[in-house]
Every structure is written in C-alpha cells, then in structure tokens.
Amino acid sequence: xxxxxxxxxxxxxxxxxxxxxxxxxxxxxxxxxxxxxxxxxxxxxxxxxxxxxxxxxxxxxxxxxxxxxxxxxxxxxxxxxxxxxxxxxxxxxxxxxxxxxxxxxxxxxxxxxxxxxxxxxxxxxxxxxxxxxxxxxxxxxxxxxxxxxxxxxxxxxxxxxxxxxxxxxxxxxxxxxxxxxxxxxxxxxxxxxxxxxxxxxxxxxxxxxxxxxxxxxxxxxxxxxxxxxxxxxxxxxxxxxxxxxxxxxxxxxxxxxxxxxxxxxxxxxxxxxxxxxxxxxxxxxxxxxxxxxxxxxxxxxxxxxxxxxxxxxxxxxxxxxxxxxxxxxxxxxxxxxxxxxxxxxxxxxxxxxxxxxxxxxxxxxxxxxxxxxxxxxxxxxxxxxxxxxxxxxxxxxxxxxxxxxxxxxxxxxxxxxxxxxxxxxxxxxxxxxxxxxxxxxxxxxxxxxxxxxxxxxxxxxxxxxxxxxxxxxxxxxxxxxxxxxxxxxxxxxxxxxxxxxxxxxxxxxxxxxxxxxxxxxxxxxxxxxxxxxxxxxxxxxxxxxxxxxxxxxxxxxxxxxxxxxxxxxxxxxxxxxxxxxxxxxxxxx
Amino acid sequence: xxxxxxxxxxxxxxxxxxxxxxxxxxxxxxxxxxxxxxxxxxxxxxxxxxxxxxxxxxxxxxxxxxxxxxxxxxxxxxxxxxxxxxxxxxxxxxxxxxxxxxxxxxxxxxxxxxxxxxxxxxxxxxxxxxxxxxxxxxxxxxxxxxxxxxxxxxxxxxxxxxxxxxxxxxxxxxxxxxxxxxxxxxxxxxxxxxxxxxxxxxxxxxxxxxxxxxxxxxxxxxxxxxxxxxxxxxxxxxxxxxxxxxxxxxxxxxxxxxxx
Numbered sequence: 001x002x003x004x005x006x007x008x009x010x011x012x013x014x015x016x017x018x019x020x021x022x023x024x025x026x027x028x029x030x031x032x033x034x035x036x037x038x039x040x041x042x043x044x045x046x047x048x049x050x051x052x053x054x055x056x057x058x059x060x061x062x063x064x065x066x067x068x069x070x071x072x073x074x075x076x077x078x079x080x081x082x083x084x085x086x087x088x089x090x091x092x093x094x095x096x097x098x099x100x101x102x103x104x105x106x107x108x109x110x111x112x113x114x115x116x117x118x119x120x121x122x123x124x125x126x127x128x129x130x131x132x133x134x135x136x137x138x139x140x141x142x143x144x145x146x147x148x149x150x151x152x153x154x155x156x157x158x159x160x161x162x163x164x165x166x167x168x169x170x171x172x173x174x175x176x177x178x179x180x181x182x183x184x185x186x187x188x189x190x191x192x193x194x195x196x197x198x199x200x201x202x203x204x205x206x207x208x209x210x211x212x213x214x215x216x217x218x219x220x221x222x223x224x225x226x227x228x229x230x231x232x233x234x235x236x237x238x239x240x241x242x243x244x245x246x247x248x249x250x251x252x253x254x255x256x257x258x259x260x261x262x263x264x265x266x267x268x269x270x271x272x273x274x275x276x277x278x279x280x281x282x283x284x285x286x287x288x289x290x291x292x293x294x295x296x297x298x299x300x301x302x303x304x305x306x307x308x309x310x311x312x313x314x315x316x317x318x319x320x321x322x323x324x325x326x327x328x329x330x331x332x333x334x335x336x337x338x339x340x341x342x343x344x345x346x347x348x349x350x351x352x353x354x355x356x357x358x359x360x361x362x363x364x365x366x367x368x369x370x371x372x373x374x375x376x377x378x379x380x381x382x383x384x385x386x387x388x389x390x391x392x393x394x395x396x397x398x399x400x401x402x403x404x405x406x407x408x409x410x411x412x413x414x415x416x417x418x419x420x421x422x423x424x425x426x427x428x429x430x431x432x433x434x435x436x437x438x439x440x441x442x443x444x445x446x447x448x449x450x451x452x453x454x455x456x457x458x459x460x461x462x463x464x465x466x467x468x469x470x471x472x473x474x475x476x477x478x479x480x481x482x483x484x485x486x487x488x489x490x491x492x493x494x495x496x497x498x499x500x501x502x503x504x505x506x507x508x509x510x511x512x513x514x515x516x517x518x519x520x521x522x523x524x525x526x527x528x529x530x531x532x533x534x535x536x537x538x539x540x541x542x543x544x545x546x547x548x549x550x551x552x553x554x555x556x557x558x559x560x561x562x563x564x565x566x567x568x569x570x571x572x573x574x575x576x577x578x579x580x581x582x583x584x585x586x587x588x589x
Numbered sequence: 590x591x592x593x594x595x596x597x598x599x600x601x602x603x604x605x606x607x608x609x610x611x612x613x614x615x616x617x618x619x620x621x622x623x624x625x626x627x628x629x630x631x632x633x634x635x636x637x638x639x640x641x642x643x644x645x646x647x648x649x650x651x652x653x654x655x656x657x658x659x660x661x662x663x664x665x666x667x668x669x670x671x672x673x674x675x676x677x678x679x680x681x682x683x684x685x686x687x688x689x690x691x692x693x694x695x696x697x698x699x700x701x702x703x704x705x706x707x708x709x710x711x712x713x714x715x716x717x718x719x720x721x722x723x724x725x726x727x728x729x730x731x732x733x734x735x736x737x738x739x740x741x742x743x744x745x746x747x748x749x750x751x752x753x754x755x756x757x758x759x760x761x762x763x764x765x766x767x768x769x770x771x772x773x774x775x776x777x778x779x780x781x782x783x784x785x786x787x788x789x790x791x792x793x794x795x796x797x798x799x800x801x802x803x804x805x806x807x808x809x810x811x812x813x814x815x816x817x818x819x820x821x822x823x824x825x826x827x828x829x830x831x832x833x834x835x836x837x838x839x840x841x842x843x844x845x846x847x848x849x
Binding site for chain 1: 640641642661662663664665666667671672674678679680681682683687690691692694695696697699700701704705706707711714715718757758761
C-alpha cells in the first residue's frame, strides 16, 4: 500500500479545509443552507474534501509503462486511508485549538471564532466533533475510493445528479422567485425559513437530474445528431430553434426579478469584455493585459458624446467637451474611435511577442487608467470624482436604467458581439488569425500580413470592449475611475481562460461563473479574488483547455503528448514499409 | 529572355560567419533547378533571403525583372514565390484543408464587413478558396484527399506533412516554388513518388521549381540544371553529370586527397 502518497493526498485536502477555515470562508459558507438546515455550504464542503481527495488518490496510474487500475477492494481501502488523513488533520487542528484556546489563536488568526469551532465540531464537544470528523473522513474517503470503481457513465450520471442538487440549493435566490412568477408554489421545494432546498425538493431534484443525465448518456448523442440533421435539412427548424431560444432569453429578467437582473447586467458587461478579449487573445494569440483601456475609453467616450456632468467638490460642472448625441448615434462613433485606439495601442507592440507583449500592454492599460483619474484630464472626464447624469439610452421613452430593462440592451450587445466573433472566426480572417497564432513566421511566408492581422485583432477587440464600456456608462449613468482598474483586465482574461480560449460559449459560461456566482452569493464578496485564484488554479491543472474548449485550442494544449505518440508510431510504420520494399534499381549519384 | 529569378552577389553574414558570400545564380521560367552542397553551405539561408525572412547584407534578388530585396515575406508570397521549410512547418492544429486554404489567403481579399455579413461575393470567394485548396491537395492523389482533409495536420504521417506543406505552397498560386529538402525523412518509395511529383509540378502546372535536395537520385531525376554551393558561393553549375564530375564539387563533398 503506497501509504505515503495516500496520506499526502488526504493531508492536502485537510490543509485546504484548515485554510478555508482560517480565512473565514468556512464560517461564511456555513450560513448558506443548501438542503434543509442540515446540509449547509460548510458541511457540503467538509464532505466533499475527503471524498474528492480519495477519488483523486486512487486514480489509475502509469506503472512501468502500463496503466494500472486498482481492484475495487483496494480502491475503497486506499480511499479510506486518504479520507482518514484528511479528517484526522482537521480533527487534530480542532482538538489543538480547543486545548490551546480559541481566544489565543484568534490573536493571530482573527477569523477563528467560537462559531467556526461550533461548525467544525458539529455543535458537539471538541472530542465528539473530532471523532465525527475522523469517522466521517474515513467513510467519505472509502466512498470516494468506491466511486472510482463505478463504470465511467454511472460516475458521470451520479456526479451530475449530485452537482445539480447542490447547484439548485445554491440558486435559492433565483429559482423560488422564478417559480412564483410562473405561478407555481415554491414552498414544497424551497424552505421559506431556511431558504435552502427542502429534503423533498432535494430528493426530487436529485432523481430528476439522475433520470435526465441517464437519458442523456444513453440518447444524448443520437438526439444531438437528429437535431443537427433537422436544422441542416429543414432551414425552418433553425428559425424555430432560434426563436425559442430568444423567447427564453427574453423572459429571463421577468422570471428572476430585479436583483438577479442587475447581476445579469454586470455579467453581460463582462461577457462583452470577454468576447472582445477573446478575439485578441483567443483568436489572434496576442496576450493583452491592458484590455481595461478599451473598456474605459468606451465608457468615457459614450459619456462625452451623449452628454454628462462632471462631479466636482462644489457640485457639478459641464465637461470641456460635450456633445448631446443620441446614444445610438454616438455608439457607432465610439466603436470606430475605439477601433482607432486599438490601432494606436497595437502599433507600438507589433514586434513584441508573448511575455513582452503582455508587459507592454499592461503598461499601456495602466496609462489609460491613470489618465482617466488624472487632474490633467479633469476638465474633460472629472478626474477622481468622475461624472454623472450620463444621458439614458432610452428608445422612444423606454428607459434602460431599470435593471430588468438594461438586461435587454446588454443582451442585444452580447448577441451582436457573439455574432461578429462567430462570423469572423469562420472566415478568411479567422483562418489568418489562426495561422498567425500557430506560427507567425510561417503565416507571414504564406502570404499573411501579420502586421495587418495583429492590428485588425486589436482594432476589433477594442471595438467590442468599448461596447462593454458604453453599456457600463448608460447602466447607472455615472462613472468613476474606480471602475477602470487593472483588475478589470485580469478578470476579463480570467473569464476567457476559464471558459476556454477561442470559444464563444466558453466566454459566456466563464462570465456566468466568475461574475454571476459571486454576484449571486453576496456573502462571498470579500473572498471573490480568493475564489478566482482557486478557480483558475484548478482549471489550469484539471482542464487547461477551459470549461467549454475550442476544439483547436485544446488540441494545442495536448499537442506534446500526442506528437510523441504519433512520432513513435510513425517511426515504426516507416521502418516496416522501408523493410518491405525491395532496393531501388535506380542509379545513385 | 530575362530569367524569372536572378540572384546577384548576395551576401549574408551571421556574426563572423559568411553564410552567403557573393552568390550568383538564376532560374529561368519553366526550369527545375537543384541546389546541392554540404551542410552549412548556405542553401537554406539562400531560401530565407529570397523569401524575405532575412535581409541580405549585400547583393540583389531580382524577380521578374524587379528587385524584391527588403520586401516583407507576405509580399514576396503575393508576388508568386512560395516555399516549404526544411523542418516541416505546418499549422498543426488546423485541418489539412484549412492549411491549404491559408495558402489562398494572398489570392483573396474579403474584409471584415464581407466576412461578418457573409456577402454573396465573400461566399463565392470562400467557395473558390476551398476548390483551389482541394485541387492543390488532390495533386498528391489519394494521399491528402477524402476524409484526411478534415483531420488536423498533426495527425498526418511525416511524409504526408511534407506533401501538405507543398500543397499549401502550391495553393498560393505561385510561379516559382522553392522546396527545401522535400524528401528528407521519406522512405525510398515515397522519395521516388515525390520525384515524379516535382516533375509534374513543372509539366502539368507550369511551375518553376528551385529545390534544395540531398538525395542524388532525386537531383538526377528532376533537374534541368544543378547548382552546387559551398561556403556561400557557387562552386559548380550545369547538368547533373557535369556537376557530378566537377572537381571542386567532389572536393567539397569528399575533401582533397592528402598531399604527399
């Protein structure tokens, strides 16, 4: 038994739990009731850690060139060891804390409170709590090991059902509202007091998800195939599918209510940033860390073109330059100007690649952020105080200030940006970007002007980014430099990477996960960056191609393993053919 | 008739090393010219200078009567000079067809507006690109046709990668094709097959071919003229037999007889 490895996996999990506890996240997630009042976020997390650690530690390994899978019995017992290590470490820390004194530890780790101890000891005494942790770790570890022995499809179906149940618990602020709006009674599903799923609701969700996942596993491919043939053979179906999707998208703000609509508005601003950055980074392969420049430019240019007032210490003032154009007249101007800014930013960095490009764009982005907040540009954009009273983007009196209305405006922008991205990626231009990303020098030698296509990527990426800025400007009608910091560039890049570079659905999911979830769970606000970091690290290790990868990009990431195999195969094949051929009867030189 | 390509006294130094030391050569329209020479003779450097990847330190490169020195590589490609690389350089994650379609890039012109709106002219052009790319692939018979066209380039065998690289170059509709060791790493049968392909490139497609090659059977089989280089200079030129019996060439390959 490779005891060292198993214990190590468990200890890593245990350290994770301790870390999450020390930073205060554990106490925070214990306030979220997922199912009843029993399954809180904290307990779900505590259960998940030994389970996952065990599941990972018993994965098949390559031993002496052969993939070695463990027998079922070994899987379970090995998993139990890992789970025991995880639970044991947490239990030991709990005992140590109660022996040493919560108050004394709190002098260093201020988030260690009696409530945290109560959570970790399940409301019992420290000894009993520690025993539960150890025993629970053992059992869950065994379960995690056992899970590995199931058939892959069964694993997938079960995992889907469990995650779906937990997700429904997490979405407790959306689903009940939507049910009410639809005239359904949510009380049987969501407990109005604990606000989590009821046990009945959880069971129903679990079995429905189980059934759906099972059906999908069996018939999903066939169903997708049928749909594809249908849309190909009958153009009418395509229109119908499109209309249905648009109808669903259109009813969302009404379904989820004002608060969630506001979150969705923020999500879609970042979807736009992600889609724009995806053109630069995902399609053209140019790592741009200063993308906030376009966001800021779009926002302030929109404000100046449509009219706004500056915030000053004495009240308000008119900006040095202010046109009073209609938003929809100003928008094309903003987009064109932003494309121009893209060219300006692109031109000095044309010769740079990789790290150097990233550093220089980072600097250029910072310059724009600082200019926005500077005293020098104060007469134009209000300096640190920013501006307000930006003209609304209303159409015939229909205002988009209301979050539920703003959703439609941003949806239109996102659909537009996605459409443009999609068409470009499938065109001659997309092909040129692809070629350039894969091998710049060869693309050049094959007749692609890399200068031109780099600039084009910066210009179009910048134009899409400025749409995001314009949205932000009209969303609440005021702007301050605090919205245009480097963190925006980093978040947009995180959206692209998490979703999958070069993938439009990836960007959409990435923005929903990175912006939507934290917006939904306000408890996590101060831990947002911590969670981003954790999410990015896990995605880079577990799924470097992103959540919904672009086929080609994921090929790139697995290139090395594959080309090695491929070469080995080729060599063997070549030798065979060569050996089977008779010597050539040609004269040699 | 003026030659299609003329190299006049081209020099290229890398630090203290003279890769090209005043090389002269010319290629006439419709010829297949082989460049041979020991490793380090400056053959690949010559290709890089012609295609604009390197700027020469001196001398001139004249294509169709005009100097192309200082032009960026994509402009050289547009003028009608296409090349392959000694170490195959494909776009490995693009499909075989897409690789060839990239070749047509410099012969098409759809812009952003046309691509986004998918205008009729863009669609026609895209169709034309596809047809032309498929033609270039089908030049190699069944090797690169059918289901293979939808596979990523990295999945191809070594010989097929070389063929695809040639197809991609041919898809740029060049008048002059530069092949850098096209048979390197191919087995004898494949080498033989490729020899016929090079001849067909001239006879059927009317291409002029300048080829760097080490396999003397290929050189003998395809060349109208052979140019031998060493130390960045031409040391012999003529028919295959003339060059093969040239003393300086033999010396370059085998060394001089020990004196005494």
